[in-house]
Amino acid sequence: MVKATPTKSRSPFYGVLAILAVAGGAGIWYAIQSRPKPIVLDESLVANLPKAEGYLRGNPDAPVTIMEFADFECGGCAQFATLEEPEIRTRLVETGLANFRFFDFPLAMHANALSAHLAASCAADQGKFWEMHDALFANQDKWNGQATSNPRKVIDPLAESVGVDVQKYAACMSSQANLGRIQASMKAGTERGVSSTPTIVIGNQVMPGGLRFDGIKKMVDSIIAANPKAATPAEPTPAAKP
16 A cells, blocks of 8 residues: 655745745835836926025034935835934934935826925925925825825815915915926935935935934934044024925
């Protein structure tokens, strides 16, 4: 009699497949993030772009500057804004150890991104950038390209909710007066090798995909330790308005 060969459980095999599927999905996400190209704006603006300064939060004389190149329609950027930025603000910016600058970097793959960046810039003209920044990310699922083809029906009420003068905001949006500011930020990012969002730049380090707070703090501490004169930063100032 031929003995039957014991059948091995396939559970570990399927478990490995599940892990590979998750890892593969993550790999696809990162691959997608690395491929997008910035939105191409009006070429006539290039010759007369303003200086790219981003939007500042914190003391401009802080010993370290944390730069973020971000897309308001980017899911990873929304995650960074809601999970990492609160600690950056309270533990680094408000203590005077660092300041934070947000730079526009809308991607062509996101149909509604440019509308959001224009809205934030128009809010910034009225001193409401950070309020609009937070509102856009908090409500991203309501105005992004998957939710609507008319993002302003959501974005404009958000602007009103943060306290902008509605008439001035509407005029700014209609004229697209701040396209040059947005393109200047995109050019500054491209010159630093930025190709995906969020990308964090601290000193000469460019980090695609963003960083967890602990990694950012480690870099800030390292820069300050290398420059003892910067170890005691100036008194922190209230969050600067653009």
